[in-house]
Amino acid sequence: MEKQSAFNIHPMDQFIIDPILTGESLEWYSFTNQALWMLISLVSISFVFIYGSRKHQLVPGRLQSIAELLYFFIRDMIIDIAGQEGLRYFPYIFTLFILILFGNVLGLLPYSFTYTSHIAVTGFLALSVFIAVTIIGFVKNGLRFLNLFWISSAPLTLRPILLIIEVISYFVRPVSHSIRLAGNMMAGHAVIKVFAGFAGALGLGAIAPIFAITAVYGLEMLVVVIQAYVFTILTCVYLNDALHPGH
Amino acid sequence: MASTSDNSAVGMPQLDFSTFPNQIFWLVVFCVVLFAIVKLFIIPRMEDIFANRRKIIDGNIAKAEEIRLRVSEIEKLIEEELQKAKSQCDEIMNTSGNNIKEQMALALEDSKIATAQLINEAEGRLKELRDGSEAAIEKMSEELASEIINRISKGR
Known part of the structure; x- marks a missing residue:
């Protein structure tokens, strides 16, 4: 399908x-x-966490x-950010x-598919975090949860303006939360694919594109872990807002 | 937008909303399964490992604390014994010093008496000797004188 011309790169x-069975x-x-x-x-996670620690070694x-x-790492992060109640x-x-970490890391394998690069997946995850956090906020604090938007430490005249800003930023959370992850994954993989396309077009002399692929791949190794971390830490921050509203 | 078959993508496959129900369906399925794995296997296992480790570490710390206490007790005992021994030693030193002094004084007294006696004796003997020698000289000179007289009278 890529044989029409030499420079026919399809990074997307x-x-x-692809329905591979039906x-x-x-x-x-x-x-x-x-x-x-x-x-x-799922199998990899089971391998690491269940097979890998089957001996309960000291x-x-x-x-x-x-x-x-x-x-x-995650346990301590939750305690640090959301406190002991967050541990629930x-x-x-x-x-x-x-789920995100293994999706990101496995996505770096050649010929693999990165499910975290899909906005449907990250959007669903971010939206469920958003909805869950909002429900937890109201259940735990009742209407006091709305203090999150009414910043009592600011001067009274500024509060209505801040209210608008806070409400907007609250509802933008799931969008930024999901697009940050999906965008990072998609961009990295697309860039690698573009350079790979150059390498394919140049044939044996493709030293520069291969070097670039290696460099971007190294960068992506960092990005996949950091993005999983960022997604999780933001979830913790949102959870903390729900557990302890009022700045 | 994007094809579902082997054609190449038009735009972003991520924005092909026709795939969303499928993606979300499988995501929910795997999320539920993964959550069950986490809840049923991973967390109990990790907590078990952690609790075991904690227990052993705490046990070791408690044991170390016990040993430390005992060591300090023993140290205290040693200190006490040492103190006792020191005071005893001081006492012994003091008493023995006094004893020695006393005995020395006694011995000095004894020796003074003994020397005085010896001197007396020696003086007595010296006197005796002197007297003896005077008598002997007298006797000898008498004998000598009579001998001389004998010789002289014989020679004439």
Whole structure:
């Protein structure tokens, strides 16, 4: 399909949702390449967390170290940001984190599919965080949750203006939360693909594009972890707002 | 917008809303499964490992604390013993010093008496000797005189 001309680069092709089992038509239940990679990340997570630490070692081995590192990293993060009450929501946040982290990292494998590069996925996750946090805020604090928007430390004349700003920023949260992750993933993968296209066009002399791919790939290794971290830490921050409103 | 078959993408496949129900369906399925795995396997396991480690570390710390206490107790005992021994030693030193002084004084007295006695004795003997020698000289000179007289009278 890329044989029409030498410079026929399709950086976005890697994001196409492809029903790999049922063939042509995409129904809501069709098993797609995206679902396959979610399954692979599920298996990888089980491998690291269940197989890797099956021995319950006192002094952890390699896999168990990774599992413990991730687990206590998120645990400590929640305690740091949202306090001890935040620990109640640890299973949800941890699920979110490893789902995104493994999706991002596995997406760096050649020929893989990055499900976190899809706005539908990140948007759904961000929206569920948004809705959950809003519900928690109202359930825990009742109408005092609205203090989040009424900044009592600001001068009275400024408060209505700040109210508008705060309300807008509150409702923009799921948008920025999801687009930040999906955008980062998509951009990195598209850039790699573009350079790969150059390399394909140049053939054997493609030293510069391959060097660029290597560099971008190294950068992406950082970005995938950082974005998973950012998504999770923002979730914690929003949770903290819900648990302790009022600045 | 984007195709679902083997054609290349037009624009961004991410914005192909016809794929959204499918994506969200599978996402929800895997989220639920993953949450179950986290809740049922990962968290109990990690907490178990952590609790075990905590227990062992706490046990070791408690044991170390116990040992430390005992060591300080023993140290105190040693200190006490040392103090006791020191005072005892001081006492012994004091008493023995006094004893020695007393004995020395006694011995000095004794020796003074003994020397005085010896001197007396020696003086007595010296006197005796002197007297003895005077008598002997007298006797000898008498003998010598009579001998001389004998010789002289014989020679004539």
